[in-house]
Amino acid sequence: MVSVLVGRGQSVATAESLTGGLIGAALTSVPGSSAAYRGGVVAYATDLKHTLAGVPSGVLAAFGPVSEQTAVALATGVRDTAGADWAVSATGVAGPDPQDGHEPGEVWLGVAGPSGGWARRYRFDGGRDEVRAAAVAAALSLLAGALDLEAGSREQR
């Protein structure tokens, strides 16, 4: 992931909730990651999703922290704040208890890039650790897919 970004001269930022920093930790596990990873926010408390990660309070009030809209706003917000080409976000319920009417394992992952932001809903099985680990893997895979897509659309031009 990091090598793909470095090869393209692009950077990435993270906005994490249920993963608590694990996506940033994964991206920085390899030497030389500072050439692509800029940093990000861990917006664990709901109010920090607004004050720290730039999610509009109207979005949080209307859709809640575990939603497509919040995942997209987290990604686009941190992409701006961190001055990165790409951003990935994760918000959901790690468990073991439900939260705001959402079951454990429900996770929204977001991506923001040069051509906008979007999010996708996931339903992960297992306990807290498994849900968080699955969210990290899926977030990296979502980002990789977005990078591929953009590379493809570049080639077609």
Add this chain to the structure above:
Amino acid sequence: MVSVLVGRGQSVATAESLTGGLIGAALTSVPGSSAAYRGGVVAYATDLKHTLAGVPSGVLAAFGPVSEQTAVALATGVRDTAGADWAVSATGVAGPDPQDGHEPGEVWLGVAGPSGGWARRYRFDGGRDEVRAAAVAAALSLLAGALDLEAGSREQR
């Protein structure tokens, strides 16, 4: 750690560099951590230590990112931004290469609390993974020590 904070009705935030999010991830590994952990920033790129984590640019220019002053400013900055009672910070060199004249394994960890902020220098052995893991363990231990100290000074009053 989280249970101690919850028992005292206090909260914590994180400002991480070389650990990339691992301290936040450790604090949120247990269910119910949202009662104490607010969130924080991963300020991996040096400029984000200023723009995202509130380290004065004069501090970064004068002392560099791997310094006592930057570690303290990271902790006090994120404590403010995240509205937490406590904050812990980590900045240093994970390796394998030296950075800004600092050897791999040199790490500054900071704590900020109700009575101010301070930092301590560490020298960890091992590879990148070991240095990062040691920094996380030491950061949690530094925070635990600070909590003990404050509890002691409360009892003496």
